[in-house]
Amino acid sequence: MSMSGTPNYSSSVGGKRADFSTIASGFQGKVRVQTLLRKTPSSLQSPGKSMKHEMDITSATERKLVKQLRASNTHSFVADSTPTVNGKYQKLTEDWESKKLDLITGGRLLQDGLVYRQNISVRSFEIGGDRKMSFGALLNHLQDTALNQSRITGLIADGFGSTREMSRNNLIWVVSTLHTVVDRYPTWTDVVEVDTWMYASGKNGLGRDWIFRDSKTGETLANATRFFLYHCPRFIVHECSVYVMMNKKTRRLSKIAKEVRDEIEPYLMDCECPIINKDSRKILKLDVSTADQICTGLSPGWNDMDINQHVSNVKYIDWILESVPRSFMERYYLNAMTLEYKKECDMDSVLQSLSKMVGGGNSDSFSANKVIEYDHLLRLDNGREILRGRTVWKLKDTNS
Amino acid sequence: MSMSGTPNYSSSVGGKRADFSTIASGFQGKVRVQTLLRKTPSSLQSPGKSMKHEMDITSATERKLVKQLRASNTHSFVADSTPTVNGKYQKLTEDWESKKLDLITGGRLLQDGLVYRQNISVRSFEIGGDRKMSFGALLNHLQDTALNQSRITGLIADGFGSTREMSRNNLIWVVSTLHTVVDRYPTWTDVVEVDTWMYASGKNGLGRDWIFRDSKTGETLANATRFFLYHCPRFIVHECSVYVMMNKKTRRLSKIAKEVRDEIEPYLMDCECPIINKDSRKILKLDVSTADQICTGLSPGWNDMDINQHVSNVKYIDWILESVPRSFMERYYLNAMTLEYKKECDMDSVLQSLSKMVGGGNSDSFSANKVIEYDHLLRLDNGREILRGRTVWKLKDTNS
Numbered sequence A, B: 001m002s003m004s005g006t007p008n009y010s011s012s013v014g015g016k017r018a019d020f021s022t023i024a025s026g027f028q029g030k031v032r033v034q035t036l037l038r039k040t041p042s043s044l045q046s047p048g049k050s051m052k053h054e055m056d057i058t059s060a061t062e063r064k065l066v067k068q069l070r071a072s073n074t075h076s077f078v079a080d081s082t083p084t085v086n087g088k089y090q091k092l093t094e095d096w097e098s099k100k101l102d103l104i105t106g107g108r109l110l111q112d113g114l115v116y117r118q119n120i121s122v123r124s125f126e127i128g129g130d131r132k133m134s135f136g137a138l139l140n141h142l143q144d145t146a147l148n149q150s151r152i153t154g155l156i157a158d159g160f161g162s163t164r165e166m167s168r169n170n171l172i173w174v175v176s177t178l179h180t181v182v183d184r185y186p187t188w189t190d191v192v193e194v195d196t197w198m199y200a201s202g203k204n205g206l207g208r209d210w211i212f213r214d215s216k217t218g219e220t221l222a223n224a225t226r227f228f229l230y231h232c233p234r235f236i237v238h239e240c241s242v243y244v245m246m247n248k249k250t251r252r253l254s255k256i257a258k259e260v261r262d263e264i265e266p267y268l269m270d271c272e273c274p275i276i277n278k279d280s281r282k283i284l285k286l287d288v289s290t291a292d293q294i295c296t297g298l299s300p301g302w303n304d305m306d307i308n309q310h311v312s313n314v315k316y317i318d319w320i321l322e323s324v325p326r327s328f329m330e331r332y333y334l335n336a337m338t339l340e341y342k343k344e345c346d347m348d349s350v351l352q353s354l355s356k357m358v359g360g361g362n363s364d365s366f367s368a369n370k371v372i373e374y375d376h377l378l379r380l381d382n383g384r385e386i387l388r389g390r391t392v393w394k395l396k397d398t399n400s
Helices: A033-037 A040-044 A047-052 A060-071 A083-097 A135-153 A164-168 A224-228 A258-267 A313-322 B033-037 B040-044 B047-052 B060-071 B083-097 B135-153 B164-168 B224-228 B258-267 B313-322
Strands: A108-110 A115-121 A171-182 A191-201 A205-214 A234-247 A293-298 A332-341 A351-359 A371-380 A385-395 B108-110 B115-121 B171-182 B191-201 B205-214 B234-247 B293-298 B332-341 B351-359 B371-380 B385-395
Touching (some): A108 A135, A115 A135, A135 A171, A135 A191, A135 A313, A164 A171, A164 A258, A313 A332, A313 A351, A351 A385, B108 B135, B115 B135, B135 B171, B135 B191, B135 B205, B135 B313, B164 B171, B191 B258, B293 B313, B313 B351
Antiparallel strands (some): A171 A234, A293 A351, A371 A385, B171 B332, B332 B385
8 A cells, every 4th residue: 555645745735625526616716725825824924814814714605715726827807807896806815815723722724724733642541551552542532633624724613523414414424434544653652733625425425534644853843833844753643534414313224415516616636535545345245154253242332422422433343353263453553444434323222343354364364364354244133234354463562 | 518719729820739737847047038929920921931941840859858948938048048049049039839731731840849730621522412521521631631630740750650669660550549639610612711720638648629610701712921910710620539559560559658758749739639629428329229220331442541551540431421311411510529449440341331410300290300419339240349429500591
């Protein structure tokens, strides 16, 4: 699996926005947008100016308009427009360019608001017996930074991920697929820099990527301007997820309606999961009769439900790891995980977790191999499939 | 239960240190310590000066010496000493007074380092289905802030709570009792200000208290000097715990040896759990035959172990709540919890969680009561007691 960095980091400060394939680009206006964007780097280092704009939420309609203006990237706007119209468009573009600082988390919008960056200090309760941050704790911060971006851009209405149109129609986001690669787990007191952004994924999916970087300065929590220094980061975690829409009442999946597309589209990057070359091998449903391990009687606890009455994604990870032998996990660390969610379970569900070693060894003899793969299946007691997944494990460095 | 604030807040900036009852106060020197302490308030508002001292860890021996000097609070030191000795003691006192800023968490030492204060922003993954921070998430931050205080004072050696002498002798801290009162649970994006401090609890216990306050300014994360403004906080959570020492290899409790006392004693406040008038009623062992609810087959997962190979305290809370009916928890919130840990369990333990409604109603009829109490028991399958506890629940305000 090969990786690259956050899109457009060194090539251009202004991010490149995306279209859902069904959205027509009907607006033909022309504007000097690129010229304005080139001015961004110096103002990025002015937190005072950023804070002034904190509550200036530009509406989705305005953002879409500016995006369409940008799409027609020529320099003839002044000649084609009256001074008043020119002034209006310039104001919109400046708002759109405003760098918003979130005073609650210390997070910040970059690249025209398309990328959200936040520093996270690893807490003592987020590490496990091996002193490393747990995989579940990493996943918690994926959800949290995604919500923070949507919150400070004003995209969400109900406080937990749904836009205004989604709330009106009882729609919520649920994870469809998830692919994570962890090169190195941070430990207690490490400070990790997280970047995340969204993009269209087919007609009815919303893609979101994350990069976690090691941030060794230790000063970023106290000095917000340091967020913008590029300091040859060491990559730690890469993650790509695809979300789909579910009706909160019927619990059935839903297409993305035009009204919702119009809300989301101005916040999308023009890329599709560029940070990881996906493992293209299809994950077959695990044949129950060949499973190495089966754990039964698994059910969510009171604290595993989120405000959408949805079992938290981290709980699914816990269940998957229940069926990996502990003697194996003492010697290997989880390097990559791919999950495909098939059906949600509820508070009263009772599940089984099954796993089978499929690459690099078998359950009786794995000690000579540096990389081991497992296939996983979560299913209800009645056999209905909830999730299928693949994990890749690497031999721990006993010196670290 | 009545409550008060952090000790010595308004009466004096300098905190009052404590003795273990077995430590003799043999040093008879006299020094103008109070005069120096009175100078503290103005320097508290100078973060630049605080940061300069960040790595000036005064040794336990020096801190104890200064404490003994303070204990003999007279003004005749200059006359009794040579100028060189006088200069030395003055330097020690200034180091001891230094206000340390933790750049990783934004936390800070107050009251001569006896009190640690840190702001916490509530994350999306820390709230439950009712949009409130979970009790377990609160407990996570108790542990974390305690460790942060010990870390930045230099008291701990192994990175997870043990002093140098404790590490040499394979000793770790484990919670013996815990008493928490929650007046109001914060929600996502709330910023909570936490104060914590330690005190001697009998001959072989270490007491620690916490106060969580609502911090509505939202500016404290970005402006460290605001940590020192007193802004009529609304109390949220009060917590008292007592820790005892356990041998990491034999898993048996241990007395606190003199060498360990000498390390800890300079960091102790002279108080014993002043923030909550404890519920003095003895918690009787729950009679199994009268339990309302019994959950069986509970066992820790891979991620529930900490680096001391100890099941995390939050997991015990999860198990306790497993035996409280969900229909009840939908209508009542957990207002107070008292736990007495009797024996630790390990990775392979299989437990039972039992509960019985003991005050304010019974399991068939509780709807008319605003306050309900439960008794709890966690035990191994073989009947051995792991923990006993009492919880107090209050009717939820349906308007909030």
